[in-house]
Amino acid sequence: MSVDVFSCRLAAKEALGRQLLKLYKVEALFDASVGQYSCRLELLSSFIELLNIVKTNDVYLELEVAMADGILDKMSLKLVPGIKVIPESVRVTVLKPQEIHVSGLDKALHKVQVQPSNSKYIAVEFIEHGHGISKYRLRFFEDLPLDEHFYLLVISPETDQSIKVPIVGSTMLAQKCSSSFYGGPLVYRMLENLGFVLTTTVIVIISIWGTETRSQIGDASLIPAERSGKEHHWPVLTVTLKA
Known part of the structure; x- marks a missing residue:
């Protein structure tokens, strides 16, 4: 629910950052389900438009939170493009090598880093690195058991992404569609692959008053750069992004 005890504002000092301000709607709210005050950043355009502006640049934004009594706190956020994995899931019909990009x-x-969930059945080999893309080869040693869940874990320390790519055999296809391990519907798995951290209708990005976290926004990541202001004994305030 919206609140009037404080307000949220997104600002930028650099020209590139100011171009992004029109793409976001910022709203102050209280999330009763978790008992937290939040600033919600809702992307009004497409991720494609966002990335066309960001391109390969690091963009700095400032989130300002003003209380009704005039107390102001702010945090610097850095927007950087995240990684993307193709395909979003791997289907194994025969034991022949496959590639992921x-x-x-x-x-x-x-x-x-690309790691298999079980090296007894799956091996990952690096093929090559080109401009903007890295290629890996998957090798399968034997048929995948039905009683185990298999996946690739793609870890990106630079953007703080950890992406699970489900691996299913042809006999596991029906099981894949109903298993909660794979995140349910294909749409959810696609969002997960883009770096989303889903919590009902919002995506938690970072805490202002409390433990700071980091999360991804589609093909981009918001990373805390620095913050200012005094510590206050208020409920934890989180920045969230509407999914």
């Missing part, structure tokens, strides 16, 4: 900024790709 990880796209993103070169500085992020050089630090990416």
Whole structure:
């Protein structure tokens, strides 16, 4: 629910950052389900338009929170493009090698790690790194058991993303559609692959008063750069992004 005890405002000092301000709607609210005051950032345009502006640049924004009594706190946020994994899921019908591609900024790709959930059945080999894309080969040693869940874990320290790519055999296809392990509907799995951290209708990005966290916004990540202001004994205030 919306609140009037404080207000949220997004600002930018640099020209590139100011171009992004029109793409976001900022709202102060109280999330009764978790007992937290929040600033919700809702992207009004598409992620494509967002990335066309950001491109390969790091963009700095400032989130300002003003209380009714005039107390002001703010935090610097850095917007950087995240990685993307293709395909979103791997289907194994025969035991032949398959490829996965990880796209993103070169500085992020050089630090990416790709790990199989079970090395007894699956091996990952690095093929090559090109501009904006890294290629990996998957090898399968034997048929995947039905009583186990298999996946690739793609870790990107630079953008703080951890993406699970489900691996299913042809006999596991029906099981994949109903299993909660794979996140339910395909739409959810696609969002998960883009770095979303879903909590009902919002995506938690970062805490202002309380433990600071980091999360992704589609193909981009908001990362805390620095904050100012005094500590206050108020409910934890989180920045959230509407899914």
